[in-house]
Amino acid sequence: MREKLKHLGIELPLLPTTTVGSFPKPQYLLEARRKFDSGQLGADEFRRLEENATREWVSAQEEIGLDVLVDGEMYRGDMATYFANNLDGFRISGLVRSYGNRYYRKPIIAGEVRWRGPIIVDWWQFTQDLTKKPVKGMVTGPYTMMDWSFNEYYPSRRDACLALAEALHEEVKALAKAGAKIIQVDEPAISARPEELPEFAVEAMEIVTKGVDAYFINHICYGAFEFIYPGMLELPVDNFDLEMSNSELDLIELLRGHPFTKDLSFGVVDVHSHIVEDTATVEQRIRRALEVLKPEQLWIDPDCGLKTRTREEAIGKLCVMIDAAKKVRKSLGLGIP
Numbered sequence: 001m002r003e004k005l006k007h008l009g010i011e012l013p014l015l016p017t018t019t020v021g022s023f024p025k026p027q028y029l030l031e032a033r034r035k036f037d038s039g040q041l042g043a044d045e046f047r048r049l050e051e052n053a054t055r056e057w058v059s060a061q062e063e064i065g066l067d068v069l070v071d072g073e074m075y076r077g078d079m080a081t082y083f084a085n086n087l088d089g090f091r092i093s094g095l096v097r098s099y100g101n102r103y104y105r106k107p108i109i110a111g112e113v114r115w116r117g118p119i120i121v122d123w124w125q126f127t128q129d130l131t132k133k134p135v136k137g138m139v140t141g142p143y144t145m146m147d148w149s150f151n152e153y154y155p156s157r158r159d160a161c162l163a164l165a166e167a168l169h170e171e172v173k174a175l176a177k178a179g180a181k182i183i184q185v186d187e188p189a190i191s192a193r194p195e196e197l198p199e200f201a202v203e204a205m206e207i208v209t210k211g212v213d214a215y216f217i218n219h220i221c222y223g224a225f226e227f228i229y230p231g232m233l234e235l236p237v238d239n240f241d242l243e244m245s246n247s248e249l250d251l252i253e254l255l256r257g258h259p260f261t262k263d264l265s266f267g268v269v270d271v272h273s274h275i276v277e278d279t280a281t282v283e284q285r286i287r288r289a290l291e292v293l294k295p296e297q298l299w300i301d302p303d304c305g306l307k308t309r310t311r312e313e314a315i316g317k318l319c320v321m322i323d324a325a326k327k328v329r330k331s332l333g334l335g336i337p
């Protein structure tokens with residue numbers, strides 16, 4: 001897939017480093033959100049603080065030395081609710097408990113789902129204007145939006161998912177038009193019902209990506225990969241971004257059984273643990289990945305978004321990741337950019 005990146009004008013070193021998307025929000029932004037919600041802070045002032053926090057994370061990513069940057073999602077609460085709030089056809093429920101102790105306002109599909117205008121394009125643009133490094137555009141995928149919403153309108157999960165795919169296709173087109181060359185579609189729920197992958201999840205991703213000239217990454221975490229691999233390779237994306245470290249790299253055995261035909265962003269640090277891994281551990285994980293992947297296929301990143309870690313833990317983990325990637329590049333004679 002390096003030819004595709006080249007065609008898009010993106011030059012990356014081998015074993016490019018990136019992150020999945022979210023970073024921890026600074027205290028001042030959490031306080032501002034509370035004030036904004038209770039009407040004590042105006043929208044303009046709140047937006048200024050979100051921009052400030054985004055700027056801080058762009059500087060941090062540049063200092064750390066990541067190759068592909070993200071906006072850090074300072075403006076988002078829940079990844080599904082955020083998009084639901086900005087699409088027609090949804091209303092939002094009261095607080096619902098999902099896995100673990102996560103509470104969120106569950107979206108309800110109450111009418112025809114439609115794209116009413118750009119959702120994250122301005123945040124992508126704001127971030128890209130701050131850096132010369134490529135910034136990923138990131139959207140929550142149609143299958144996850146469908147699976148995490150109550151559906152009161154469409155006759156089936158398939159109909160709801162495909163309608164969401166059409167709406168998100170408009171967002172992806174708008175991102176590409178603005179200049180985003182790397183677009184990530186987040187689908188943490190994609191293995192929720194493995195039989196639906198061939199039934200309509202692949203079709204939904206085809207709708208999202210069709211005719212858009214960009215390098216597509218599909219982020220999947222906490223998936224039951226044993227039920228969707230190798231079928232998931234049918235999804236029309238260039239790169240799968242997978243959680244590996246939290247599961248002790250079990251997936252490697254699956255990849256041994258059936259060769260991986262796409263690029264893989266390999267999660268080398270566990271985002272659920274407070275402990276910052278040491279360089280040797282992360283280096284070892286990268287070497288394990290290279291047992292089943294060619295260096296040209298491999299990207300290096302954390303398992304998932306880092307929003308639940310402290311700023312120090314997030315930066316600590318990323319610095320170790322960069323260090324380990326450099327060591328492996330050097331030992332393979334791949335050079336350091």
Ligand SMILES: [Zn+2]
Nearest residue numbers: 188221304305
């Ligand atoms: Zn994730």
